Amino acid sequence: MAELRIVTYGDPVLRETSEPVDEINQEVKDLVSDLTDALKKARGLGLSAVQIGVLKCVFIVDLTAVDLTETLRVFINPEIVETSGEVEMEEGCLSFPGIYQKIVRPSHVRVRATSLDGNEFEIAASGLAARAVLHEYDHLEGKLFIDRMSSITRTLLKGRLRKLARDSRAA
Numbered sequence: 001m002a003e004l005r006i007v008t009y010g011d012p013v014l015r016e017t018s019e020p021v022d023e024i025n026q027e028v029k030d031l032v033s034d035l036t037d038a039l040k041k042a043r044g045l046g047l048s049a050v051q052i053g054v055l056k057c058v059f060i061v062d063l064t065a066v067d068l069t070e071t072l073r074v075f076i077n078p079e080i081v082e083t084s085g086e087v088e089m090e091e092g093c094l095s096f097p098g099i100y101q102k103i104v105r106p107s108h109v110r111v112r113a114t115s116l117d118g119n120e121f122e123i124a125a126s127g128l129a130a131r132a133v134l135h136e137y138d139h140l141e142g143k144l145f146i147d148r149m150s151s152i153t154r155t156l157l158k159g160r161l162r163k164l165a166r167d168s169r170a171a
């Protein structure tokens, strides 16, 4: 199997909208397995299909490294049912290596999705889990965490973002 590369900022695919999955077939199972491998290797908390260049509405969240009661969760065709509250939290993104910034997002979320075995589920999340779900969901709509930063922060990051985009094109 070819080495999986996580797409970084500057690659236009990150701005594309992902397509819903119509059937959980072998291709989707392989995609989730690729996402799992890539996420574990990168030691991240969440990864969306678009970040490995696949425009399908699939993401995974793995908080097992920070919370022993958690398991890796697969979200296929997720829908945000409800959000509430507001909290500022430091966030990173595997498509923006080395960049961590405080971002304001809802503190609670209810999300409905399909699991890898085809069952629909709905969960309520708060804290880091809510943060991870909202961040990954944005990826499926072509939104990035820099879009949620203040314009001052984005201005301060300009040089680093430009360098990332340059490196991404060179890769």
Ligand code: NI
Residues within 6 Å of the ligand: 092, 093, 094, 095, 135, 136, 139
């Ligand atoms: Ni991200």
